Amino acid sequence: MSKITPELIAEHGLTEAEYDKVLEILGREPNLVELGIFSVMWSEHCSYKSSKKWLKTLPTEGPQVIQGPGENAGVVDLGEGLAAVFKIESHNHPSFIEPYQGAATGVGGILRDVFTMGARPVMNLNALRFGSPDHPKTRHLLSGVVSGIGGYGNCVGIPTVGGEIDFHPAYNGNILVNAMAVGLAPADRIFYSAAAGPGNPVVYVGSKTGRDGIHGATMASAEFDADSEEKRPTVQVGDPFTEKLLIEACLELMATDAIVAIQDMGAAGLTSSSFEMASKGGVGVELDLELVPMREEGMTPYELMLSESQERMLMVLKPGREELARSIFEKWDLDFAIIGRLTDTGRMVLRWHGETVGDLPIDPLALASPEYDRPWEPTPAQPAVTLSKIGEPPLEILKKMLGGPDLSSRRWVWEQYDYLIGGDTVLRPGADAAVLRLPDGKRGLAATTDCTPRYCMADPVEGGRQAVAESWRNLSAVGAQPLAVTNNLNFGSPERPRIMGQLVGCIEGMGEACRALDYPVVSGNVSLYNETEGQAILPTPVIGGIGLIEDVSKLPAPGFSGEGLALILIGKTEGHLGQSLYLREVEQREEGPPPPVDLQAEKRNGDFVRAEIRKGSILACHDLSDGGLLVALAEMALIGGVGAEVELPAEWQDRPAQWLFGEDQARYLVAVEEAEKLLAAAEAAGVPAVLVGRSGGDALTLGALGSMSLSELRNAHESWFPNYMSGGVA
Amino acid sequence: MRAAIIHFPGTNREKDAIAALKQVSGKEPLLVWHKESELPEVDLILLPGGYAFGDYLRPGAMAAQSPVMSEIKRQAARGVAIIGICNGFQVLTEAGLLPGALLRNAGLRFICRDVTLQVETSNSIFTRSYQRGQLLRMPIAHQDGNYFADEATLDRLEGEERIAFRYVAAPGEPEESGNPNGSLHGIAGILSENRRVLGMMPHPEDAIDPLQGSTEGRGLFESMVKALA
Numbered sequence: 001m002s003k004i005t006p007e008l009i010a011e012h013g014l015t016e017a018e019y020d021k022v023l024e025i026l027g028r029e030p031n032l033v034e035l036g037i038f039s040v041m042w043s044e045h046c047s048y049k050s051s052k053k054w055l056k057t058l059p060t061e062g063p064q065v066i067q068g069p070g071e072n073a074g075v076v077d078l079g080e081g082l083a084a085v086f087k088i089e090s091h092n093h094p095s096f097i098e099p100y101q102g103a104a105t106g107v108g109g110i111l112r113d114v115f116t117m118g119a120r121p122v123m124n125l126n127a128l129r130f131g132s133p134d135h136p137k138t139r140h141l142l143s144g145v146v147s148g149i150g151g152y153g154n155c156v157g158i159p160t161v162g163g164e165i166d167f168h169p170a171y172n173g174n175i176l177v178n179a180m181a182v183g184l185a186p187a188d189r190i191f192y193s194a195a196a197g198p199g200n201p202v203v204y205v206g207s208k209t210g211r212d213g214i215h216g217a218t219m220a221s222a223e224f225d226a227d228s229e230e231k232r233p234t235v236q237v238g239d240p241f242t243e244k245l246l247i248e249a250c251l252e253l254m255a256t257d258a259i260v261a262i263q264d265m266g267a268a269g270l271t272s273s274s275f276e277m278a279s280k281g282g283v284g285v286e287l288d289l290e291l292v293p294m295r296e297e298g299m300t301p302y303e304l305m306l307s308e309s310q311e312r313m314l315m316v317l318k319p320g321r322e323e324l325a326r327s328i329f330e331k332w333d334l335d336f337a338i339i340g341r342l343t344d345t346g347r348m349v350l351r352w353h354g355e356t357v358g359d360l361p362i363d364p365l366a367l368a369s370p371e372y373d374r375p376w377e378p379t380p381a382q383p384a385v386t387l388s389k390i391g392e393p394p395l396e397i398l399k400k401m402l403g404g405p406d407l408s409s410r411r412w413v414w415e416q417y418d419y420l421i422g423g424d425t426v427l428r429p430g431a432d433a434a435v436l437r438l439p440d441g442k443r444g445l446a447a448t449t450d451c452t453p454r455y456c457m458a459d460p461v462e463g464g465r466q467a468v469a470e471s472w473r474n475l476s477a478v479g480a481q482p483l484a485v486t487n488n489l490n491f492g493s494p495e496r497p498r499i500m501g502q503l504v505g506c507i508e509g510m511g512e513a514c515r516a517l518d519y520p521v522v523s524g525n526v527s528l529y530n531e532t533e534g535q536a537i538l539p540t541p542v543i544g545g546i547g548l549i550e551d552v553s554k555l556p557a558p559g560f561s562g563e564g565l566a567l568i569l570i571g572k573t574e575g576h577l578g579q580s581l582y583l584r585e586v587e588q589r590e591e592g593p594p595p596p597v598d599l600q601a602e603k604r605n606g607d608f609v610r611a612e613i614r615k616g617s618i619l620a621c622h623d624l625s626d627g628g629l630l631v632a633l634a635e636m637a638l639i640g641g642v643g644a645e646v647e648l649p650a651e652w653q654d655r656p657a658q659w660l661f662g663e664d665q666a667r668y669l670v671a672v673e674e675a676e677k678l679l680a681a682a683e684a685a686g687v688p689a690v691l692v693g694r695s696g697g698d699a700l701t702l703g704a705l706g707s708m709s710l711s712e713l714r715n716a717h718e719s720w721f722p723n724y725m726s727g728g729v730a
Numbered sequence: 731m732r733a734a735i736i737h738f739p740g741t742n743r744e745k746d747a748i749a750a751l752k753q754v755s756g757k758e759p760l761l762v763w764h765k766e767s768e769l770p771e772v773d774l775i776l777l778p779g780g781y782a783f784g785d786y787l788r789p790g791a792m793a794a795q796s797p798v799m800s801e802i803k804r805q806a807a808r809g810v811a812i813i814g815i816c817n818g819f820q821v822l823t824e825a826g827l828l829p830g831a832l833l834r835n836a837g838l839r840f841i842c843r844d845v846t847l848q849v850e851t852s853n854s855i856f857t858r859s860y861q862r863g864q865l866l867r868m869p870i871a872h873q874d875g876n877y878f879a880d881e882a883t884l885d886r887l888e889g890e891e892r893i894a895f896r897y898v899a900a901p902g903e904p905e906e907s908g909n910p911n912g913s914l915h916g917i918a919g920i921l922s923e924n925r926r927v928l929g930m931m932p933h934p935e936d937a938i939d940p941l942q943g944s945t946e947g948r949g950l951f952e953s954m955v956k957a958l959a
Contacts, residue, residue, distance in 0.1 A: 155784065241781060
């Protein structure tokens with residue numbers, strides 16, 4: 001066996017101090033297998049060593065929470081005996097190196113996190129960030145990621161119903177691929193990962209183990225350099241057909257009483273799954289590694305422990321249930337192997353044809369992983385912006401924005417995803433949130449992913465608040481009661497105080513918003529070191545939120561559903577243009593503070609809109625975000641195929657850009673039949689509301705500021721993406 | 731109407747088909763595993779959508795060789811009604827129960843969207859509730875739906891009025907916008923010679939309920955219930 005040299009330790013990503021701790025725990029030098037295990041278990045990806053201290057500050061509890069962070073996924077009570085199981089996870093580094101497989105296996109991994117807990121996955125969502133459209137790699141990466149997500153989800157048969165996709169040069173060297181899955185399970189039949197019962201068999205099921213993905217977790221815990229593409233062999237290869245079989249076989253077995261504990265083999269494969277199960281259950285485990293089903297000849301214990309081959313699960317069964325379990329996996333033509341037993345020693349003993357090749361104490365390794373309080377610097381406040389006078393007609397500016405990379409229609413993307421399979425998709429991609437009908441036929445589950453990285457960059461605390469608030473608002477805009485969130489914290493290197501300050505700030509803002517909105521965090525993932533040659537991504541704390549709709553028949557339309565409807569703007573307009581898309585598009589400036597988030601106003605306005613939707617008084621609804629009021633008006637007009645006439649209020653005559661494009665928070669645009677009734681209800685609730693115009697015609701008309709036909713706007717909105725992807729100018 | 735739904739390991743739209751059959755016929759269909767080599771007495775056999783064996787080879791190629799397909803061929807010879815939707819259509823062509831083949835979409839990408847179909851014949855147990863020339867909205871969701879056959883086969887299909895559905899442009903839209911995948915003659919669904927086997931790429935089972943955005947797939951299930959109940 002190889003001698004443990006300082007070079008070998010460094011290659012495994014362990015610092016000197018960490019290696020000293022290894023020596024202290026073992027009381028001797030590790031062998032190569034053991035060193036590999038320490039390396040992946042203490043990687044940033046598996047141990048959260050830089051973020052743990054701050055993650056602990058997030059609210060994770062509430063009456064609706066069945067399981068918070070710490071399991072494979074979070075679990076939330078939906079009432080009537082049903083629970084939602086959900087989580088978001090990044091696959092950023094692999095997707096940059098090999099976009100199709102990186103994204104595909106990202107979807108596969110998150111689906112396993114959900115069905116491991118006994119839930120049938122029912123929705124996929126994602127959040128994607130790419131570099132500048134004119135960067136030479138962007139098209140290739142985007143095309144590969146989208147077909148990888150579709151290729152996997154479509155084959156497994158889970159609808160991909162929502163997501164977001166944005167461009168910014170800060171992602172040129174580090175794209176983001178965050179995949180979210182939501183599943184449904186009986187609330188009293190949730191499966192957990194804590195192993196129990198010394199003597200019980202440890203069972204391996206699913207695909208065979210190959211050499212793919214060795215050291216994936218370590219790769220995901222380091223910055224990229226110019227040679228990163230040489231890391232391609234560490235990217236795993238996905239097999240969605242096997243995943244489909246694994247879902248069906250696991251759910252079939254879960255309907256019996258055979259399973260004690262179950263865990264998927266994700267990052268750090270067999271190492272991480274066996275350690276987590278044993279550690280949570282306070283037991284030991286012995287594995288005979290030659291019994292692991294292998295795809296290739298000549299594999300070593302080191303490779304078997306560190307492989308990240310996909311579509312594999314580890315289970316602890318009740319004694320005597322082995323044959324029942326075996327028959328189910330054989331029916332689905334999947335491998336099934338008893339590879340070890342639980343013990344009461346608290347140690348992990350690895351054998352290879354009878355010879356001990358590793359012997360490690362479980363708790364010190366799994367629980368005593370390093371925790372760092374890294375130095376951090378707050379982000380300096382941005383000075384307020386002074387604006388030039390609006391030079392162009394606002395509708396021409398609108399057309400440019402709708403026909404550009406930020407706000408153009410994402411149809412090219414979501415038409416590659418099967419968003420309808422299952423027959424329960426009630427609100428399709430392109431709306432504020434996706435909505436799925438629940439099995440009772442009356443209630444609905446809404447889900448959305450959100451983040452505005454340019455706000456987070458300018459002011460991490462405000463940006464963190466805003467990401468949560470926008471998620472909550474998107475759910476409220478479809479009439480859902482927001483329940484809980486999963487978060488995916490994507491940042492640069494935590495070893496740089498400025499970046500660490502972004503992480504700390506965003507978590508502070510998120511925590512504050514989650515508390516104010518009763519919107520706890522139940523699962524999540526942290527992806528650090530998203531930087532290349534010193535260039536970090538924008539801080540991107542993605543929020544995946546879910547909410548419950550009592551009656552899907554009251555769902556408001558995402559677009560204007562008829563002529564002559566009164567259009568009412570809910571929420572206060574201040575005309576905030578700092579960090580707005582308008583400023584970037586028209587003045588080419590990414591400056592100023594982001595719009596402030598008033599969490600009390602968010603709650604009051606959102607609760608009002610949701611209550612009115614439940615009463616059935618709101619026929620169409622859309623939240624205001626990027627691009628402000630005019631963009632929201634245009635999007636509702638385009639979706640509904642009905643135009644609108646809107647008049648600039650007298651008090652905004654000298655500041656039209658602020659009124660039309662300001663990105664003030666806590667606002668919704670709603671369409672109703674009886675304006676007076678809604679305005680009176682808003683006044684009684686202390687919610688700012690103002691009539692801005694009426695739906696009708698086939699153009700968007702701004703009184704004296706001009707008019708533009710929907711077909712002209714639609715053409716701009718729909719053509720950017722397909723033109724760009726077929727090689728047109730960015 | 732007694733219906734059997736064939737379940738290959740990678741079938742994934744059986745739930746949609748079961749829901750549609752139940753809603754329209756009021757009866758729970760039977761789910762039959764692909765390893766079965768005999769079927770009970772049924773009025774209709776439905777091959778649903780999905781990726782029967784992962785479809786890493788040609789879609790439907792491996793499913794066409796599975797034990798249940800020999801039995802389905804026997805039932806077809808007896809005149810039992812058979813409908814293959816999406817992957818089911820691909821399996822039926824691979825098994826030789828319908829002519830032609832389904833190639834990769836002309837744009838090479840998976841496409842999920844609503845399309846407009848024109849009913850080309852009401853002379854079948856699947857389409858008798860529709861009018862010839864009627865336009866229907868329902869979704870497609872496939873990567874390999876580009877119907878191909880040689881000239882002679884296409885002439886026969888046209889001549890014998892065996893094209894059940896054709897992709898057309900939505901009213902007011904340019905003609906070339908109608909065909910989503912490059913299918914020859916805009917073919918979306920075809921009938922067998924005895925008109926008792928239908929293969930189609932679009933998903934009528936996902937256009938049953940107003941909440942799904944269209945109810946125009948119901949007619950197909952109503953036709954079958956009327957003809958076979």
